[in-house]
Each structure stands twice: as structure tokens, then as C-alpha cells.
Amino acid sequence: MSDTVLATRGLGMSFGGLRVFAGIDFALARGERHAVIGPNGAGKSTFVAIVTGLLRPTAGAVLLDGHDVTRSSAGERVAAGIVRTFQINTLFPSLTPLESVVLALCQRDKQARPSLRALRRCTAQIDEAADLLERFGLADDAQLPTQELAYGQQRLLEVVLAYALRPRVLLLDEPAAGLSTTQGHALFERLAQLTEGTTLLFIEHDMNIVFRYAQRVTVLAGGSLLAQGTPDEIRAHAGVRKAYLGN
Structure with missing residues (x-):
């Protein structure tokens, strides 16, 4: 079909x-x-x-x-x-959401994976990552270490990382x-809205x-x-x- x-x-x-x-x-x-x-x-x-x-x-x-x-x-x-998340949290706890998403975007764009020090030069990816985090309601915590996020926010960040790859x-x-x-219903309510059109x-x-x-x-x-x-x-x-x- x-x-x-x-x-x-x-x-x-x-x-x-x-x-x-x-x-x-x-x-x-x-x-x-x-x-x-x-x-x-x-x-x-x-x-x-x-x-x-x-x-x-x-x-x-x-x-x-x-x-x-x-x-x-x-x-x-x-x-x-074909991109997936996992049942068990697989995030990098010491990275911020912004750093994690920028790294994912660099992978998607087939750039050599930059060091954390060099991330600031990835201006296009930084702008896109900030926009994604805003859309998914994580902008206020974009600079916090991921381990400091509430568990529900961490699950949402996993989705952002997968979604960033344009699956x-x-x-x-x-x-x-x-x-x-x-919390589960709130997560799916947001996913249904933000991933509209995504399979x-x-x-x-x-x-x-x-x-x-x-x-x-x-x-x-x-x-x-x-x-x-x-x-x-x-x-x-x-x-x-x-x-x-x-x-």
C-alpha cells in the first residue's frame, strides 16, 4: 500500500x-x-x-x-x-538539554561530533535546539544538568532527542x-499536538x-x-x- x-x-x-x-x-x-x-x-x-x-x-x-x-x-x-526511545532512561545526566539536543542535531546533519567546548560554534544547531526545547516546554530548564530535571521532563527530553532526527x-x-x-496523559497530550503528522x-x-x-x-x-x-x-x-x- x-x-x-x-x-x-x-x-x-x-x-x-x-x-x-x-x-x-x-x-x-x-x-x-x-x-x-x-x-x-x-x-x-x-x-x-x-x-x-x-x-x-x-x-x-x-x-x-x-x-x-x-x-x-x-x-x-x-x-x-526509524528512530526510537527506550523504556529505561538513556540520557546523559551531566549534559544540559541544550547540549544533548545540539549533539543529536550534529549527528543528524552528519557533522563530526564536536567536543562540548566546540558546541558554541554550532550556531545553526543551537538555534534549532532552542526552538525544539521551546516547543516541547523545556526552554526554561535548557541550561540545567539533565539529572536535575523532573523525571517527566527527562522522558520528554528523550522524545525531543528522537524527534530532532526528523524520523x-x-x-x-x-x-x-x-x-x-x-503525568502520562499530560505527556501524550503534548506528544499528540507536537508530533502531528509524524508517524x-x-x-x-x-x-x-x-x-x-x-x-x-x-x-x-x-x-x-x-x-x-x-x-x-x-x-x-x-x-x-x-x-x-x-x-
Whole structure:
């Protein structure tokens, strides 16, 4: 399909004799917000790791805009436009948000990674980083060490760093992990506004967040893709209610 930016065909993954999943046919439409859900152990993080090149599947293919990227490295996929955040915070605690974003922009622009002392010469990247931090509500804390930011701000900074790379597909691995319900909804409210038009794929356990912010949902369970559809279709799916939603 011309509007499909990311797809998998017959995707399977096993670790020795342990089969995580098999036969996953997945499609992500350009510009949509798409959630991947499922019980613990369903293979959600493994699926994202395969899509982003951190793991190589034991079967099947990963396609980006119709091109097979199954054997492409994680770095090659970032360059091609598949960018992710992680469930566990991966920031540099001693750097400021401004320094971190400028470094990310220099990577995107294929500049030799400057030393922190030389960052002040990266004027175009500094201006763009300041604009991004303003848009995401982090401008007031742009000069603080990242370790001094509130946890919710750190999660938001991770998204800024990924978004700065101008991804064709932005993958978020449980971005609301560690946040209160109110904080999680506030984060997704901001993401929905600021990433409008960006193809967004996210893993999330909070079904209130999933059903409020996802336009489509994929359910992994029992080693296979159980269902894929709109939030209303997933709510009404008898197999999903039995396997995951508990009703």
C-alpha cells in the first residue's frame, strides 16, 4: 500500500527453542499514531527491537517504504528514518538539554561530533535546539544538568532527542513508564499536538492512554498478532478481551 511506511511480512523470532512470536504481518500507515499492546511476555519490546535493527529476526522481513531493511544495522535504520526511545532512561545526566539536543542535531546533519567546548560554534544547531526545547516546554530548564530535571521532563527530553532526527517513524517504548496517570496523559497530550503528522508507533500498558491517543492498535498475544484495528474495534474484539483486557 502506498500509504504504508513500515511493514513486516511473516516476521518470526526465536531464541534457541523458545519461540517469541511467528507470522507477524504488520502495517503502519504514514502519519498515524499506532499502539502495540499485549500481556507481559508477548514480544512487544522484541518486535520493536527487530524493527529498529537491534535484533535480527529468525524469519520474515521488515520493510520501510517498501524497501527491505531486514539486514540493515540499527545505525543504518536511524539514518533511513526509524528512530526510537527506550523504556529505561538513556540520557546523559551531566549534559544540559541544550547540549544533548545540539549533539543529536550534529549527528543528524552528519557533522563530526564536536567536543562540548566546540558546541558554541554550532550556531545553526543551537538555534534549532532552542526552538525544539521551546516547543516541547523545556526552554526554561535548557541550561540545567539533565539529572536535575523532573523525571517527566527527562522522558520528554528523550522524545525531543528522537524527534530532532526528523524520523520517518518515531518509536516510543513505554514513554509514560514511571509517570503518574496524570503525568502520562499530560505527556501524550503534548506528544499528540507536537508530533502531528509524524508517524508514531508506541508501546504502552495504560489502556486509557492507548484508547485515547492511538488511532490504530496492534495486539500481540500467544506468539502471534491477535488483532489490529481502531480502538473501538480492539475494545469489541472478543479474543482481545479474553487474552488481555480481562473481560
